[in-house]
Amino acid sequence: METIYQVNLMPIEPILFSDNRSARAGEDHLIRDQDPSPHTIYGAIGACLAGAFGAEIDQKKWTAEAKKYLGDFITDIKNGSTERAELMGFFYKNAQDEFWFPRPLHVRLRQRYANQPVVAGKRMRIKPQKPGLAASSLQDFENYLFFERDDDEAELDDYLSANLLQNILCGVDLSNKLLLENERLPLENIYKSETRLGLGMDNDANRPRRGLLFSRPYRRFSSRAHAESGEWRSAGLTAFYKTREPIPPQKIPANQLAFLGGDRGRALIQFVETSQPLQNLRLAVENAAAPSDGFFCYLLTPAVREARWPLIERQQPIAAAIGKEKVISGWDRAASQQPRPIRKLAPAGSTLFFNWPAHLDRVELIRKYWLQPIAADQFRNSGFGRMLIGVWKNED
Amino acid sequence: MKINQKHQLVRLQLLNNGNFGAAGGRVTLDRPTQTEAYFGLPYIPNSSWRGVWRNWWEVKPNAATTADVIFGTRDDPEKPQRLEPAPGKLIVGNGELLCFPLLSEDGERCWVFPLHHICKYVALEKLCAPTASINLKTVVTAVYAEKKDHRFVLGMPKLPALNTVFTLEQANPAPTEIQALRNLLKRWHADWLSEHETMLVVDDKVAAHLWQCASEVRDLTALETNKTARAQSLRRVETIPAGSIFLSLLTWLGEVDLDFGSQVIQLGSGEGLGNGFCRLAAVETTAVAAAAAPFEEGEQGPRERNDKAMSEMHKAIAAIARGENDKLKQKVRSAIGSFGWRLKQEGWEPALAFALAKAKPSLKATPEKKISDDVEAYRWLLRKLFKIDGALDKYQGELWFTKEIGAGEKSAVMQRWQWLRKFSEVELTPALTEEQ
Numbered sequence A: 001m002e003t004i005y006q007v008n009l010m011p012i013e014p015i016l017f018s019d020n021r022s023a024r025a026g027e028d029h030l031i032r033d034q035d036p037s038p039h040t041i042y043g044a045i046g047a048c049l050a051g052a053f054g055a056e057i058d059q060k061k062w063t064a065e066a067k068k069y070l071g072d073f074i075t076d077i078k079n080g081s082t083e084r085a086e087l088m089g090f091f092y093k094n095a096q097d098e099f100w101f102p103r104p105l106h107v108r109l110r111q112r113y114a115n116q117p118v119v120a121g122k123r124m125r126i127k128p129q130k131p132g133l134a135a136s137s138l139q140d141f142e143n144y145l146f147f148e149r150d151d152d153e154a155e156l157d158d159y160l161s162a163n164l165l166q167n168i169l170c171g172v173d174l175s176n177k178l179l180l181e182n183e184r185l186p187l188e189n190i191y192k193s194e195t196r197l198g199l200g201m202d203n204d205a206n207r208p209r210r211g212l213l214f215s216r217p218y219r220r221f222s223s224r225a226h227a228e229s230g231e232w233r234s235a236g237l238t239a240f241y242k243t244r245e246p247i248p249p250q251k252i253p254a255n256q257l258a259f260l261g262g263d264r265g266r267a268l269i270q271f272v273e274t275s276q277p278l279q280n281l282r283l284a285v286e287n288a289a290a291p292s293d294g295f296f297c298y299l300l301t302p303a304v305r306e307a308r309w310p311l312i313e314r315q316q317p318i319a320a321a322i323g324k325e326k327v328i329s330g331w332d333r334a335a336s337q338q339p340r341p342i343r344k345l346a347p348a349g350s351t352l353f354f355n356w357p358a359h360l361d362r363v364e365l366i367r368k369y370w371l372q373p374i375a376a377d378q379f380r381n382s383g384f385g386r387m388l389i390g391v392w393k394n395e396d
Numbered sequence B: 001m002k003i004n005q006k007h008q009l010v011r012l013q014l015l016n017n018g019n020f021g022a023a024g025g026r027v028t029l030d031r032p033t034q035t036e037a038y039f040g041l042p043y044i045p046n047s048s049w050r051g052v053w054r055n056w057w058e059v060k061p062n063a064a065t066t067a068d069v070i071f072g073t074r075d076d077p078e079k080p081q082r083l084e085p086a087p088g089k090l091i092v093g094n095g096e097l098l099c100f101p102l103l104s105e106d107g108e109r110c111w112v113f114p115l116h117h118i119c120k121y122v123a124l125e126k127l128c129a130p131t132a133s134i135n136l137k138t139v140v141t142a143v144y145a146e147k148k149d150h151r152f153v154l155g156m157p158k159l160p161a162l163n164t165v166f167t168l169e170q171a172n173p174a175p176t177e178i179q180a181l182r183n184l185l186k187r188w189h190a191d192w193l194s195e196h197e198t199m200l201v202v203d204d205k206v207a208a209h210l211w212q213c214a215s216e217v218r219d220l221t222a223l224e225t226n227k228t229a230r231a232q233s234l235r236r237v238e239t240i241p242a243g244s245i246f247l248s249l250l251t252w253l254g255e256v257d258l259d260f261g262s263q264v265i266q267l268g269s270g271e272g273l274g275n276g277f278c279r280l281a282a283v284e285t286t287a288v289a290a291a292a293a294p295f296e297e298g299e300q301g302p303r304e305r306n307d308k309a310m311s312e313m314h315k316a317i318a319a320i321a322r323g324e325n326d327k328l329k330q331k332v333r334s335a336i337g338s339f340g341w342r343l344k345q346e347g348w349e350p351a352l353a354f355a356l357a358k359a360k361p362s363l364k365a366t367p368e369k370k371i372s373d374d375v376e377a378y379r380w381l382l383r384k385l386f387k388i389d390g391a392l393d394k395y396q397g398e399l400w401f402t403k404e405i406g407a408g409e410k411s412a413v414m415q416r417w418q419w420l421r422k423f424s425e426v427e428l429t430p431a432l433t434e435e436q
Helices: A038-052 A064-070 A162-169 A279-288 A362-369 B046-058 B064-071 B115-128 B137-143 B175-189 B204-214 B307-322 B326-346 B348-359 B373-385 B396-401 B407-427
Strands: A003-011 A086-093 A099-102 A124-128 A143-147 A158-161 A184-186 A191-202 A207-221 A223-225 A232-234 A236-243 A256-260 A265-274 A294-299 A319-321 A326-328 A343-346 A351-355 A387-392 B007-014 B090-092 B095-103 B109-114 B150-156 B167-170 B198-202 B216-220 B235-239 B245-252 B264-266 B277-282
Touching: A003 A038, A003 A232, A003 A256, A038 A064, A038 A086, A038 A236, A038 A256, A038 A265, A099 A162, A143 A319, A158 A162, A162 A279, A162 A387, A191 B046, A223 B115, A232 B115, A279 A362, A279 A387, A294 A362, A362 A387, B007 B115, B007 B175, B046 B064, B046 B090, B046 B264, B095 B115, B095 B175, B095 B204, B109 B115, B109 B204, B115 B137, B115 B175, B115 B198, B115 B204, B115 B245, B137 B150, B137 B175, B137 B198, B150 B175, B150 B204, B175 B198, B175 B245, B198 B204, B307 B326, B307 B373, B307 B407, B326 B348, B326 B373, B326 B407, B348 B373, B373 B407
Parallel strands: B109 B198, B150 B167
Antiparallel strands: A003 A236, A003 A265, A086 A099, A086 A236, A099 A158, A124 A143, A158 A184, A191 A207, A223 A232, A256 A265, A294 A351, A294 A387, A319 A351, A326 A343, B007 B245, B007 B277, B090 B245, B095 B109, B095 B245, B150 B198, B216 B235, B264 B277
């Protein structure tokens, strides 16, 4: 019986989420920071669980017990299978253990000057395409997102609270709403960049090697000591992870560290069994479904960009807000000492708008696609393209 | 030092000032030390330490392959790979600040403990000893309490006078938690700090501010072969003061114990200047060290507590002041100041070595050559500090340096020095002339 765990990852030291440049000190050494790939989170949790079953991330060291709970060890991970463990999504949590979600990209923020209050943008409507507007990037769609002109629009790296996300997913009109301190979180409250110097050493001569001074971009996650409990907590990531079978309680790692990102960065890991991930959020959306005009898919995790738009119930989106694509990659140290392939992603927070299909009940659709991948053949198990469902309604 | 469990807390103490070069910079510094992004407190980067250990390990005969297993295979294109590329089984954490020294307005040395780091290592210690449990709820509540322009600090035994941008107030958590906290800190720093010195447990903002007061900046230059300064070589280097203690969490995924000996290691830059030498030891988690002695009722602090030391030092200074040798008075005052400065800047061994060199215990006066006032002043100072009756032993240096001076004795010496300093400032100051 499949079981879902809410997994909290609290980094205890700066974490290196590096791109596909070589980590070898030298002239070609220019690692850059990138958002963690879903593969990274999936691997961190999977390796921790595999360790509890005496297995290692290696085909030869995979045990029967690990297979029972996590599925087969395979190297071709692009094609998904429900016979293997799955990452069902992840998002940031702050040091107060509150969840923070990527901004749905059809919601714009307004702020003219730093330190001014942040306001949700002006009203958005979905309008039928006019011939003159059908530029190349829009011509796939029947409709487009019409925004009133806004000179104060600001590209803030802010994350939104669960409550605010709920309002957005329920189609509440947020135009000109003043966002409260507990509704938005600047990125720097989750982590800050911390660049560290390094140099290549010639250990035989006990002196630095000439020309090998480099830097590495770490992320230091925010942390605090809680006055209520006296306990230390760190900001980090919360993920939903599905195993093939419920893990025996004595095997669930307690007081454990997981390895996260490059350089074997460590994070405290905690597993809590959950039957219905983000259930309150889903129930609120279900209640808002009846009076709406359509639904939208909100990408909780980035999805691999493909040449065609994804289909939901055989329907193409009628409009979308996907922002600028992101690229991720990595360095394949163990296998080939080469960069991994670069993948272009639709960023987390992207939204794709659809009409309700006639043949499926609205509530049923929301439940069917809640935290499911937008494309089953694009690294389903690693957690790419996991979505939440929202509803939209044009006011006029 | 042995590594014999999966997770192990380790403490490091800087024996000299240290600098761990930062990628960022500040306008007034050429080489700031690496600090953490949120609180601005210094730390020892794990890569520095890991590299030194690897180097130490590889010197052993036939240890190159085991070094690859412990520390990971090298990505050195110039050398053939010995093993399949793999990460090391020893994960060394950053050394994060447990405490750093700071002088109060009264010249008393205090140790500043950022509470955030204490709470963090309480959480991490559960990895090493799952049953370890300490509740610091009222300490956190009291120290993190908000009050406009006021900050709360837990001074143990009391809050000394500090020059800060905040108004500091003594925090008052539950006495049982204070005692638990003192026991915890004693176990973490073991006997590397004196129990009798003042400890300050502070919140993040106060820690960041006090660190700015405690960090030491040195101006360095380089010389050409003809002994002139090299052009554009003047630089300002920020250093972490000697005595600072750091904690780190090691994770060892191997099956056999590792032994790194009882070495002193050098970390960071400035090895040639004597910077960055550290001692390190595993923190005992199961065998709890002796509990910290509780404060006596009405106890106000080390100096008030020892009125006998105060009385003795006053008599000693008064005896010098009554004498007619003004030059000796000046030399005594200078020797007292110099000893304290050197103790703070360079530690015990250099301060004692310098004072002994000046005191010249084996030098005897002859009819042709008298003992200079400078030598007399240092002899007098050492006799008073170490309560030596009569002349200094010819082999006094060996007596001091062949055995470790205990924390209690160090504390007592510090206490006497503080009284000497105080009374000499008052009683050995030259009288003003009419012109002045």
